[in-house]
Amino acid sequence: MGTRSVLCIISGIIVLxxxxxxxWFTLGLSNASGIGLIKNISxxxxxxxxxxxxxxxxxxVLYIxxxxxxxxLASGVLILLGLKSRVVAIIGSLMPxxxxxxxxxGSLDMPADIINYVEVFLDLEGLIPGILPYTLEIGPSGALSLATVALGTYVLLVGGVLGFVSAFMDRD
Known part of the structure; x- marks a missing residue:
């Protein structure tokens, strides 16, 4: 297994x-994560x-x-499928x-009506309250913002960048 394959697998696991x-971020008592998106997408x-x-x-527009x-939600799997197809890895990495x-x-100065736009991500309980999804607020938070960025945003960015880089590496 070459460098491209290993990097693709690592980035897919990181994004998942x-x-x-x-x-990803907290808004009051609610946490925004993929779990909240799955619960609220219907x-x-x-x-x-x-x-x-x-x-x-x-x-x-909402359907789009x-x-x-x-x-x-499928981007981590798409990055893993990027082992076989470069285009799939690029699409999978651009989303995160x-x-x-x-x-x-958006967290720098979120408007007061931000709840209308991010409500689909929010979840009060999580899968295991207080444990999953794991919340570690590390900022930034704007002066007028109600939201605080959490660890998941940065991990998501790192995984996406690794997947993007792996898509442009030579095949092993």
Whole structure:
């Protein structure tokens, strides 16, 4: 097994761990993670008209965003499948990179109505309350922001970057 394969496997495992085992950010008492997204994605599609009115966008936009959410949940597996296909590894790594950058920039000064936009990620309990997803708040948090970035965002970014780098390495 060569360097590209090892890097692809490591990055896929890191992204899967960051998606499902770590919190990306906290908003009040709620934690945002892939577990929250899995729990809330059905409500997101069922209440698409109401959410579209809150976001002031046409409802088809929510279905497109929902598709990206589902693609994001599968990004760790896509990176692992990148062992065979370079394009799949690139697509799988761009989703966690984009999510991590959006969280980092969004956390600097989140508007007061941010709950309307991130509610699909939020979860009060988790799988095992207080244990999974693991929450370690390490910042940043803007002066007006209600959210604090947690460890999962940085781990997600690292896994995505490793997957992106592995996609451009020569095949072993």
């Amino acid at each position: 761990a960051a998606t499902f085992l770590l919190t 409500d997101y599609f069922v209440n698409a008209e109401l959410i579209a009115a809150l976001w002031d966008v046409p409802s088809f 965003v929902g598709g990206f959410y589902i693609l994001f 990179i984009g999510m991590a950058i959006a969280i980092l920039f």
